[in-house]
Amino acid sequence: MEIRCFFLSPLRSCCYIMAESFEKGAKAVVIDPGDLHLDPVFEFVDNTGLQVVANWNTHAHFDHIIGVDVLRDRYGIPAWVHEADAPVWAKAHVAHEQFLGASAPAVAKPDQYMHDGDTLTLGTETFTVWHTPGHSPGSVCLVGNEIVFSGDTLFAGTIGRTDLEGSSPEDMRQSLARILDWHDDLMIYPGHGVPTKMAVERQNNRFLREIASRFS
Numbered sequence: 001m002e003i004r005c006f007f008l009s010p011l012r013s014c015c016y017i018m019a020e021s022f023e024k025g026a027k028a029v030v031i032d033p034g035d036l037h038l039d040p041v042f043e044f045v046d047n048t049g050l051q052v053v054a055n056w057n058t059h060a061h062f063d064h065i066i067g068v069d070v071l072r073d074r075y076g077i078p079a080w081v082h083e084a085d086a087p088v089w090a091k092a093h094v095a096h097e098q099f100l101g102a103s104a105p106a107v108a109k110p111d112q113y114m115h116d117g118d119t120l121t122l123g124t125e126t127f128t129v130w131h132t133p134g135h136s137p138g139s140v141c142l143v144g145n146e147i148v149f150s151g152d153t154l155f156a157g158t159i160g161r162t163d164l165e166g167s168s169p170e171d172m173r174q175s176l177a178r179i180l181d182w183h184d185d186l187m188i189y190p191g192h193g194v195p196t197k198m199a200v201e202r203q204n205n206r207f208l209r210e211i212a213s214r215f216s
Helices: 039-048 068-075 083-090 092-100 169-179 198-204 206-215
Strands: 002-008 013-019 027-031 051-056 079-082 112-114 119-122 125-131 140-143 147-151 187-190
Touching (some): 002 039, 027 119, 051 119, 068 079, 079 083, 083 092, 083 112, 169 206
Parallel strands (some): 027 051, 051 079, 079 112
Antiparallel strands (some): 002 013, 119 125, 125 140, 140 147
């Protein structure tokens, strides 16, 4: 798989293009289109000649899904999110205005809902949906054999906020305890910031270390 990250919106959210390859005609998915202005994404797709087939979303906060309809209008693709984040999705445009002071249209309903244990595929790569609530009720991590898109559950050196509407510190603790099962070689692509490896986070991320010590 090939992965390209675009930092979008004033919140510098990570929007990913993942493709079988960056060759013309290769199938690709877009993960977390968090801005209404997706020109860098579209330019990259046009220049490489990729075939965008789906939009996967790690959660429904505005800085990750506000551009979903722009993406769907361009490519006619289905948008996926965990069902528990449907209410968050419905209010994304309201949150956009509250946080950024700029209006945005409401995002049309998702086309498909994810559930824990579901699998999503791109080419020969399969991703398992891990429901990891805490940052939002429907936060998920998309876990492949070698890579994981962790959304705002896990970042390099830290974790997602749990002081927002719909967040839950206790749910986050349980989600972090669960992802301790990830193998050390997993490359983690988070919803903000730079990629990291599970081995690094297991050793250096104080939140994971606290959870590990509690459950040891």
